[in-house]
Amino acid sequence: MSLLVKICGLSTPETLETALEAGADMVGFVFFPPSPRHLSLEAGRDLGRQVKRRALKVALTVDADDATLDNIMDALAPDILQLHGKESVARLRDIKQRFGRPVMKAVPVATSVDLAVLPGYAAIADRILFDARAPKDATRPGGLGEPFDWHLLENLDLNVPYMVSGGLDADNVAEALRVTGAGGVDVSSGVESAPGVKDSEMIKAFIRAARATQELSVR
Secondary structure (H helix, E strand, C coil): CCCEEEECCCCCHHHHHHHHHCCCCEEEEECCCCCCCECCHHHHHHHHHHHCCCCEEEEEECCCCHHHHHHHHHHHCCCEEEECCCCCHHHHHHHHHHHCCCEEEEEEECCHHHHHHHHHHHCCCCEEEEEECCCCCCCCCCCCCCCCCHHHHCCCCCCCCEEEECCCCCCCHHHHHHHHCCCEEEECHHHEEECCEECHHHHHHHHHHHHHHHHHHCC
């Protein structure tokens, strides 16, 4: 199975185009006001049109209610809903049924105890995204640029596909993939020159580094 590369938190036509031309499989758009990557619905609509099915559009939300999700569906028409909050298993099920889109559930990880929630989420979610657990005083659950202990995912037996995020960049993505055996990687702050400011050269470098691991694995 080919490696999936997701560039998240895109907010300008220029950096979105870079990600698409460089071969990103998924492009992520954040709809969460505390984030420096937050998009208005109007901006999301424009960027969504730019994608033109060249990659899967992912809408990232945090404990969003149905009205918010309705607005995002109308504006972006996402292919995948990424739920990055404290959504329960029941809430995942409700969202899948109501909106008819695959759901990717972010699971924050700091210790092995955090993996106890996996059976419930994996029964409903179409994909799991492992991210570093945010500090208690953080204002948002992700995009903080810190990795977690990837060895916690060694020998993971999960019946749904999973991706890794949290503190990834072009220099460490190969090691993250080697340790975790993940089928995909998700980067945001690791391709930024400042919080919320994507860097085109860093995007291209990250995608090249991730793809290189796949090329090595098939030799």
